[in-house]
Amino acid sequence: MKKEIFAKRTIEAAQAGIADAFAASNNTELISFAGGFPDAQLFPNDEMGESFRQAFTENSLNVLQYHDNRGYAKLRQILAKRLTADGTNTSADDIILTQGAQQAIDLVARMLINPGDGLVVEAPTYFGALGAFDAYDPTYYEIPMDADGMNMHALQKVLMAHSVKMIYTIPDFQNPTGAVMSLAKRQELIRLANQYDVVVLEDSPYRWLRFSGKQLPTLRSLDTEDRVISLGSFSKILAPGLRLGWATGGQKWIDAIATLKNGADLESPFITMVAVANYLSNNDLDAHLATLRKIYASKKDAMVAALQENLPNGFTVNNPQGGFFVWLQAPAGVDMGQIMKADITPNEGVAYIPSQNLYPSKTVCNAARLNFTGEDIPTIQKGIARLSKALQKYAPVVPAAALS
Amino acid sequence: MKKEIFAKRTIEAAQAGIADAFAASNNTELISFAGGFPDAQLFPNDEMGESFRQAFTENSLNVLQYHDNRGYAKLRQILAKRLTADGTNTSADDIILTQGAQQAIDLVARMLINPGDGLVVEAPTYFGALGAFDAYDPTYYEIPMDADGMNMHALQKVLMAHSVKMIYTIPDFQNPTGAVMSLAKRQELIRLANQYDVVVLEDSPYRWLRFSGKQLPTLRSLDTEDRVISLGSFSKILAPGLRLGWATGGQKWIDAIATLKNGADLESPFITMVAVANYLSNNDLDAHLATLRKIYASKKDAMVAALQENLPNGFTVNNPQGGFFVWLQAPAGVDMGQIMKADITPNEGVAYIPSQNLYPSKTVCNAARLNFTGEDIPTIQKGIARLSKALQKYAPVVPAAALS
The missing domain is CATH 3.40.640.10 (Type I PLP-dependent aspartate aminotransferase-like (Major domain))
Incomplete structure (x- = not known):
């Protein structure tokens, strides 16, 4: 094609980078907290x-x-x-x-x-x-x-x-x-x-x-x-x-x-x-929902506990009452997308959705969405341990005064 | 809502009138040549x-x-x-x-x-x-x-x-x-x-x-x-x-x-x-396709023959080599949409797709699309007989000179 043939929206979609995030999950070694996958063990x-x-x-x-x-x-x-x-x-x-x-x-x-x-x-x-x-x-x-x-x-x-x-x-x-x-x-x-x-x-x-x-x-x-x-x-x-x-x-x-x-x-x-x-x-959908709630709650608890225990200084996580995701807040200046691409996915085999993909303006970089339903609890714990370890090097240096 | 809330495309879609054509097919007495329905008897x-x-x-x-x-x-x-x-x-x-x-x-x-x-x-x-x-x-x-x-x-x-x-x-x-x-x-x-x-x-x-x-x-x-x-x-x-x-x-x-x-x-x-x-x-898709071709060809032949035999002066139909549809051409000035709505569907229980719905400009009114796959041959013949009879009153009056 000689002229620019794609519509504006197509070019923007290609630049949004979500495909990149999911492409990572073709790696079978990968522990992915990126998708919104339910637990396949629970499908009827x-x-x-x-x-x-x-x-x-x-x-x-x-x-x-x-x-x-x-x-x-x-x-x-x-x-x-x-x-x-x-x-x-x-x-x-x-x-x-x-x-x-x-x-x-x-x-x-x-x-x-x-x-x-x-x-x-x-x-x-x-x-x-x-x-x-x-x-x-x-x-x-x-x-x-x-x-x-x-x-x-x-x-x-x-x-x-x-x-x-x-x-x-x-x-x-x-x-x-x-x-x-x-x-x-x-x-x-x-x-x-x-x-x-x-x-x-x-x-x-x-x-x-x-x-x-x-x-x-x-x-x-x-x-x-x-x-x-x-x-x-x-x-x-x-x-x-x-x-x-x-x-x-x-x-x-x-x-x-x-x-x-x-x-x-x-x-x-x-x-x-x-x-x-x-x-x-x-079938009894309410009974099925009760099972999902119980198991997903235990997965969420496992992820939140592992994060609270292992996250470096300056990183925090919330503790939601339901759903599929927790929200990881990084210190200002930490680009969670850039470090995922350059370090955390290739070196630690962990993926998540970086915050800049979640704003139309793509302006906020220091946060991430983590899914807790798709992986089992041992895998969640292993993934969070790897992730937390990797994040140590991006934690802000705490001034000596603040430690005293 | 106080302001016009729908997008332009929504208003245009509502005005395109296709929904009207299909709404007619809720009538169970109706013989519909409107949809692009395959013959359900042939589903595997x-x-x-x-x-x-x-x-x-x-x-x-x-x-x-x-x-x-x-x-x-x-x-x-x-x-x-x-x-x-x-x-x-x-x-x-x-x-x-x-x-x-x-x-x-x-x-x-x-x-x-x-x-x-x-x-x-x-x-x-x-x-x-x-x-x-x-x-x-x-x-x-x-x-x-x-x-x-x-x-x-x-x-x-x-x-x-x-x-x-x-x-x-x-x-x-x-x-x-x-x-x-x-x-x-x-x-x-x-x-x-x-x-x-x-x-x-x-x-x-x-x-x-x-x-x-x-x-x-x-x-x-x-x-x-x-x-x-x-x-x-x-x-x-x-x-x-x-x-x-x-x-x-x-x-x-x-x-x-x-x-x-x-x-x-x-x-x-x-x-x-x-x-x-x-x-x-x-399964053998080619054998299945051979069956479809044979039966659909016989339905097409039945519809074309019935139309050629019964259509009034000035109306013509083509004879396609495949597919789902024949094209009915009416004399200039016959609005196939208007007469379908006012007469042919309510009085004769027959539906088709009028040509004006098939042009973005909605400019051509004197033609119609007829589907021959959805109904069985006796129903096709009954429907075409009713349709042809109804169209008699819309045929142009032939000047006496032309008859001599």
Whole structure:
């Protein structure tokens, strides 16, 4: 090609460097805390195999044909009941099933974002969401994260100063920080969204993986003006290989998303939706969730304990109440991306997601996201020991005075 | 919402009216020639069920976990062999598996199209492709179709006068006209693409459904400058419910599409890809294709014969050598969309896709796409009889002089 042929978004995506981070995980010696992988030991493989088998034997369903592009009605009904029991009144008509919550993020952005439109994201945020948003050329506004969620003063300042179309937030066990948005902030977020006429995209794939503390109401359950679209996924609670998630919201949103899904991929695989409905009808998801919570809590405890014990001076880690990730804070000036690439992955065989990949502005370098669900506890401990040892050489030299 | 919240593309998609056409097919009395549905009687339901069962019993594959987002390597290898045997040299690395070819269309547009970029499409063309392209705000250039494919003089004129990034074409049994691009035009298209430095997106889901005549080389096999990206699908040759298609092309294209797929939906369901690989290893796809060709040819013959016999004066139908569709040409001034909505669907219970939905400009109203694969032959005959009868009242009055 003589001319520059790629679209702007393609060049930016190539430069975001996430592919580099995952490329590292082709190394089989590697201990990877980078991905958001669930523990494969916990997948209900036999039950799911049986659920697929059933899908093919109920011939009246014709699982191999095209179907309604909102997804299998029976699964939407089962899901609506579960969401309602979780405190968010939902009917089957309020739901569209998607290729994981990832596709729902993509379709909501496609529905709302004209080039240049204002889009608020938490800083840091889920890099996959940025990958979806980038396709529609938004103007990003980054809102810093506090321990109890998005900073509301910073949010209000942005909403006052700029035209914003959508706020993207992960209120439960945020990806990447693990933070839970407090009830007061949830209420304030809804108030601000109403005042400034903004759509809220609530992404909550980890909500049902709370290890301790009390569940808080979803943003959608606090919504009185039909401006919250809420996303969930079977990826973290059943299996990511299903590629099955959902968007819930008022009719006007679901109708528009369904129309746009025609252009994206027509519809999700009916076979999978029937199989998941079969699984949920024949098995006890709550018992399965209880098992996941217990095992993931013990993995999180093991990772946090190992970090607290071994991290050098100046590095800290938080201790989330659920989800998949802990957040490692390094001293100012330590570039966690640069040292991972140059030293920690090649020499120690450990990978994580460096913070600069988690900001649209790529400005913050001294932090990292660590996943605790994908590896077993001995491997977690071995990986954290290697990582902590490697980080010693990047710890700030403590002045003698401070030691006295 | 106080302000206009939807993106421009969402409003346009809602106005395209395709949803209306399909909504009609909720009527169970309806005889629908609208969709691109394969014959469900021909799905290898038992074999595919067994292939899914096998996917779950080969535990080493871990089908429920995240995997490589280019898709299951073994299936890419099988497919590469098949494409090579069909005359297009392809390696497994040249392939990315997608959610049907539909997602591949979406991702290629995402990869290339900045807002305003020039995009050539055949006129008429596949409306689902327009649904994908619209998300990236291209400037469309419509090239009229001849009986042997895109008009090359019109194409050259456009390429001379405008900056064009991509040409989208369906060379084999075009959707909607059924036309096959001649070898001379294929060669000329490649020559023009080279001369004007344009990417070619070759969409060919019907290629292996030729009923008569000689197969022509793919555009990708004629490409010498790595500017053709070629798409295919298991939807029409195995089953659409699999939602499995592919894009093939040089490394720079496949790498970029894989990066963008992260934002769209991370990856396609591994379970399905393993099941299809199992199906292809354990069954004879060529024998299956031979059956499809035989039955679809007889359906096409039945539809064309019924139309030729019953269509009123001034209406004509073509007789394609393969694929899923025939093209009905009405006299000038007959609005096939308007009469379908007002009369033919409500009164006769027959649906099709009116031509205005098949042009980005929505300018041509006097034609329609009819699918012949979805219904059985008695239903095709009944539907065409009803349709032809209804069209009588829209036939032009023939002047007495012409009758003498």
